[in-house]
Every structure is written in structure tokens, then in C-alpha cells.
Amino acid sequence: MSSAQAYVPTYNATSNFVSVRGLKHHVLTWGDTSLVTPERPLLVMVHGWMDTSASFQFMVDALRQQPGWADRPIVAIDWRGFGLTEVPQTDSYFFADYLGDLDLLLDHIAPDQKIDLLGHSMGGNVVMLYAGVRSERIRKLINLEGFGMPATQAQEAPDRYIKWLDELKKPVQLKDYATLPEVAKRLQANNPRLRESFALWLAGHWARKEGERWVINADAAHKRPQPILYRVEEVYAFLERIACPVLFVEGTETLYFMLFNGKFSRDEFLERVKRVPDFRLESIQNAGHMLHHDQPEELAVHIANFLKAADSAIA
Numbered sequence: 001m002s003s004a005q006a007y008v009p010t011y012n013a014t015s016n017f018v019s020v021r022g023l024k025h026h027v028l029t030w031g032d033t034s035l036v037t038p039e040r041p042l043l044v045m046v047h048g049w050m051d052t053s054a055s056f057q058f059m060v061d062a063l064r065q066q067p068g069w070a071d072r073p074i075v076a077i078d079w080r081g082f083g084l085t086e087v088p089q090t091d092s093y094f095f096a097d098y099l100g101d102l103d104l105l106l107d108h109i110a111p112d113q114k115i116d117l118l119g120h121s122m123g124g125n126v127v128m129l130y131a132g133v134r135s136e137r138i139r140k141l142i143n144l145e146g147f148g149m150p151a152t153q154a155q156e157a158p159d160r161y162i163k164w165l166d167e168l169k170k171p172v173q174l175k176d177y178a179t180l181p182e183v184a185k186r187l188q189a190n191n192p193r194l195r196e197s198f199a200l201w202l203a204g205h206w207a208r209k210e211g212e213r214w215v216i217n218a219d220a221a222h223k224r225p226q227p228i229l230y231r232v233e234e235v236y237a238f239l240e241r242i243a244c245p246v247l248f249v250e251g252t253e254t255l256y257f258m259l260f261n262g263k264f265s266r267d268e269f270l271e272r273v274k275r276v277p278d279f280r281l282e283s284i285q286n287a288g289h290m291l292h293h294d295q296p297e298e299l300a301v302h303i304a305n306f307l308k309a310a311d312s313a314i315a
Contacts, residue, residue, distance in 0.1 A: 004196040005200070006197055006200035007057075007058070007198050007201035008201075009057050009061060009201075010061040010064065011060060011061055011064050012030075013054075013057070014030075015027070015028055015029075015084075016029070017084075018105060018108050018109065020101060020104035020105055020107075020108065021097075021100060021104060022088070023080055024085065024086045025077055025078065025080070025101065025105060026053065026077065026078040026083050027053075027075060027076070027078075027105070027109065028054065028056075028076045028077075029073065029074070029075050030060050030064075030073070030074040030075075031071055031074060032071070032073060033073045033075070035071060035072070036073055036110070038113075040072050041110075041113060041116050041139050042073050042074070042075060042110050042113065042115045042116070043072065043073070043074045043115070043116045043117075043307070044075050044076075044077070044106065044109065044115050044116070044117050045075065045076040045077075046076070046077055046079065046118070046119045046126060046127060047076070047078070047079065047082070047083075047119075047121075047123050048119075048121025048123050048145075048146075049122040050082075050216075050218055050222065051082065051120070051121070051206075052083035052205050052206055053077055053078045053083055054076075054083070054202065054205035055120075055292065056076050057202075058198055058296040059292045059296040059299055059300060060074055061296070062296045062297045062300035063300040063303060065297075065300070066300055066301065066303075066304035067304070067308075068304070068308060069304060075109055077102075077105055079101070080093070080097065080098070081093065081219035083205070083218075084217065087219045090221065091224070092168070092224050092227075093219075093221060093222055093224075093226070094226060094228070095125075095126070095129075095226065098122075099126060099129060099133075102127075102130055103134065106137060114138065114139045115138060116139050116141075116142070116307055117130070117131070117138050117141050117142070118141070118142040119146055120144040120145060120292060121144070121289065122146070123146065124147075124248075125143075125146040125147075125148060125149075126146075127141055127143060127146070128143055128146060128238065128239065128242070128246075129235075129238045131238075131242045132237070132239060132240075132241040132242050133238070135241065135242055135243035135244050136243075138244045139244060140247070140306065141244050141246045141247070142246075142247045142303060142306065142307075143247070143249070144248075144249050144292060144299075145249070145254060145256060145291060146248075147256055147257070147269045148230075148232075148264075148269060148272065149230040149260075149264065150230065150260050150263040151268075152229040152231065152232070154229070157229055160227050161227045163225055163227075164224070164225055164226070164227035165227075167225060168224070172221060172224060173220045174215075174216045174218060174220045174223075175216070176213040176214060176215045176216070177207065177214040178214070179214065180203050180207070180214055181200070182214070183203035183206060183214050183216075184196070184199040184203040185199075187202060187203060190290075191288065191289075191290045193253075193286075193288055193294040194290065194293050198293060202293075205217070235272065236272070236275055239272065239273065240275045242276050242277065242278075244278070245278040245306075246276050246279045247280055247282065247302070247303075247306040248273065248279065248280070248282070249282050249284060249291065249299065249302055249303075250281065250282075250291070251284055251287030251289060251291040251294060252283050252285050252286070252287065254287075254289045254291075255288060255289065256289050282302050284299060284302070285298075287299075
């Protein structure tokens, strides 16, 4: 790393913990939640795989500059086994648990209130499924690069279970680092577009110091595959039941579909989301999968424009 300084947030979040489903979940809050109104509901944000709620800080600072957002309350949560949320006593993670956690967290964070809901990547997939069963709780939904997964066939199930059983017998671990700048380098290796100042700041939230080493704030068990197939027919049923407006934002330089060696394409994704009753797609130039890091200022404009309809009088 050079002599660059770490990013300094313009708007700091408060940190607290909410206990649901036997785990203490970490929650970041920007602003005063008592200012929530039906016209300006709470914005709740959920992160992606191997990420943390603090990852949204750059986007929040940019969003605060948009009309009507100077004091609007925003919340972000750490998923189980990520960030500062407790690690469950488990050797595997199952997707349904994220929906269960989110549902009960919203009971605590925003009881009897509609919210605006935003998810990135894995979190984007979670919020789409959640909106398919709890649309009455959501005013508007934003999905950042939560494209979904390749369709599977029933005959793949036995081999998937064999792989899972075999993986349970193998130890898993995440690499640790000697210094915080090394953690920042890892973040930039994952995403070369990440600004150096952003990486230096985010490293302190992505990892913690244990003894002489820096350890990633994530349970290594997340690396194990799930045995349950991604059944696209079931996903269709969720998408068709989404009763709130949905904005999907993608980075034009995303490499997401390259992960699947031709088994899943953007065209297939576009066919799937035709089933969402009220869906719009917007793109951000010079941004990849981590578009909230790559172009937080432009992303803030997309978010503010989509969410401003009900509070236009205030804006």
C-alpha cells in the first residue's frame, strides 16, 4: 500500500445488537429511527457473502447528499456468522435461515412499519425471496447484483449431497494476515476498482486483531456448499408474488456470470425477472459486482430517485 490515508466517514453509524433466534445480531444505524414516517420509511440494507454491514458506509455518505436524505434513518445488519453477528453452533449454513433472521430482526427494528429494503449480491437474492412472502412489509425493494444462480436438475441432488457430506469431513479455515494494510491489499485484490482509502477503512471492519494476526470477521463454515439445489421453478413462484416495486442495479463491468462457465447467463436472468410484476433494471458504468464500492456516488442517485416518489413533497 502507499502512504494513502484511510477513508473518514462523513456520517458515522451507531452500533448495537439485537438478539433473535438464539444469536446476537449486529445492527448499524445511521440517523434517528424516531424520524421514520410512512412517507419516509426506514431503509434496511443487507450485505452479500463474505461482506459486512459496514460495507455500505461509502454509499450512505453519498446518499446523505441527495435531496430528502440528510436525516432519513438507515439501518444495515450483519448476517449470521459475518461481521460482528454471532457465529451459530453449526458446520453449515442454509439459505432459509437468512430469511428467518431478517423476518425477526424487522419485527424488532421496524415493528408494524413498512420499510424500504436493499440487498447486495447474496443479500439481493435473500430480499427477493423475502419480498415473495412478506411483500406487505416492504414499500420498495432494491436489489444490487443479486442475479441468482444457475438452474439445477433433480438428478443432481445425490451428487450434491455427496459433495456436502465429504466437505463436512474436511477442516475449513480463512486466511489471516500480519497487518491491517495486508487485509486492505486483499480487499483490493478481490476488487481492483476499490479505492485505496476505502480499502484501508474497510479492512478494519472486515477483520479483527487476534494476538499478532488479523482475522477475517466471517465463519469459515460459510465456505462449505449447501446440499440443497437451487430450484429455479421455486424461485419463479417467489418472483411472481412480489407485490412491491423492484429496482435492480447492475454494474456494466460485472464479472458475475463468468463464475458459472456458461451455465447461467445475463439473458437467462432477464427472462426470470420478467415474472416480477413491477420490475425495472438500471446500470452503472465503470462498476463491477461491488458497485456500492466502485461508484457509491452514482449508485446513491439511482437509489434516491427510486425511493423519492412518496417523499417528493419533503425533497
